[in-house]
Amino acid sequence: MSARRQIVILGGGTGGTMTANRLRRRFDEDEAEIHVVDRDDRHVYQPGLLFVPFGLADIDEIVRPRRRQLRRGIDFHESEVESVSLDRETVLLADGSVLPYDALVVATGARLQPEETDGLTGPGWNERVFTFYTPEGAEALARALERFDRGRLVVNLVDMPIKCPVAPLELAFLADWYLRELGVRSSVEIVYSTPLDAAFTKPVASKHLAGLLAAKEIELVTEFNAGEVDGIGGKLVSFDGRELDFDLLVTVPAHGGAAYVERSPELGDALGFVPTDRQTLQTRARPNVFALGDATDLPTSKAGSVTHFEGEVLTENVARYLTREPLVAGYDGHANCFIETGFEKALLIDFNYDTEPLPGRFPTAAGPLPLLRESRLNHMAKLLFQWVYWHALLPGRDLPGLGPAMPAAGKRHEPAPRVKEGRP
C-alpha cells in the first residue's frame, strides 16, 4: 500500500481488541495506523459475571485494563464516542477530537436499557430487583442471595435480543444448585419467565432445556412480555396483564446498541444495532464500515464465541477492502456456548445460521465434548476458557481446532432423545 491507512475501531471489548491485535500483525506500522476507542479502561470478561452472584468469582478476577490487552503500535483513546459521520468518514469523540478513517470497525456491543421497563430501576432496584449483567448488579445480587432463605425467586428476561441468551437459564440452574447447597431449596420457589414461546430460541435445544428446568423443579412461564416492575409490592406485570409475584427478581433488561449509533445518521436500526451483511460483516451503511459482535443486527446469538468466529472473517475483509481485493463471504453464523447447569456440570451447544443446536459430540484439539448433554468435562472447559480468552483469543491467536466455520461432524440429526433426570 502506498499511503498510510487509518483504521478506527470503536469498542475495546472482545471484538475490538482481537480485531485490533489481528490487524496490527497484518499491517506494518508504516502501512496502517490503528486506533481503538472506548469510554473506559475496564475490560470485563463477561461470561464471568454469571459466577459472581454465587461467590464463585470476584469482580477483580474478571476485569483487566483494556489498554493492556492491546499490542504495541495501537493507539487507545479513552473517550465516549459522540457520533460517526459516514459522509465525512470521521468519528467525533466526546472530548472533541476527530478521528478520520479509511476503514471503520463498529465493535461497541450492546447497551442495557433497564429504563425501558416501567418501574425496573425504581424502588427496590438492587435491593430485591437485580440484574447480573453488570459488575455492580452481580455483586449486589451476591449479597442478596446470601441472605435469601425463603420465598419466590423469579428469573426473567425482558425482551430479545439479549447478550448470551443462555445466561438467564444458567442463572436459574445455578440458583437451584446454590440454594440446595445452603439447604434452603425446599423453602424457595424458582420461576423462569421468558417472552419466547419455549425455554430457548431453537426447538431441539428448547426441549432439552425445558427438561432440565423440570428436573430441577424450576417453573417455566413462556410468552411473558414484562412491561412493568413493582419493586415494593414484588410484582412483575406483563403487557397483557399477567402478574408474577416475587420476593427476589433477577432480570435481564432490554438491550439496544451503543448510544452514539442513534446519534449517527444512517448507521443503525431502530434499536441501535448496525445492519450488517451476514457473511462478509460489511455494514449496509457504507462499504468502508464493518461491524462484529453484539453491535450488529445479525440473526445469530450475541455471544463472545460469535464475535470470535466473526473476528477472523472481519479482519480478513477489512484487509481486503484496504487492498482493494474482493471480500470473502466467510461467516456462517457459527455460535458455541457452554451452558452451566450447576453441580459442576455444563452443557455445550454449537450451531450456525442454518443448523440448530443438536445432540452429539463436538470435536476439539483435546478430544470431543458432549453436545446438549450435562457433563463435568464441559464445566471444566467452560472454566478453562477464561485463560484462553485473555491469552489466546484477545491477542488474536488462532485457536487450534476452533476455526470460524461450524464443524458438521459429530452432530446427530435424529429426533432429540428424552432428557434424563438431572441429579438433585
Next chain:
Amino acid sequence: MTTIGIETSVDRDAEGFLTDPAQWNEQIAEEIARESGIPELTERHWLVVRFMRDRFLTTGSAPSIRALGKESGVPVKELYALFPKGPAKLAARIGGIPKPRGCI
C-alpha cells in the same frame, strides 16, 4: 395449508399466516382480524398493520414489538391493547406477511 372462504381464497400455513403476501387485500385483513378476536379494525389498527406490511415488503423482515413501538408511533402498551397477546404476531397475520422470525 388452509384457506378462508371469502371472494378470493388464500393459502395459509398451520398458524394462519398467509404464505404469499401478494394474495393479501383489506377484506382478507378484516376477516383474519375477526377470527382472531378483533371485531373491527380501527384507524390505529390499520396504522400498525400497514407499517408492519410495508416494513416487511421493503426490508424482508418484520420488526419486533419493541422496534414497532419505537418506529410506528404507537406505544408498546397501546399495541397490546390493540392486538391482545402478541401484537407483532397478530399484526403480521392480519397484514398478510409471514410470522415474525423469532430472535436467536
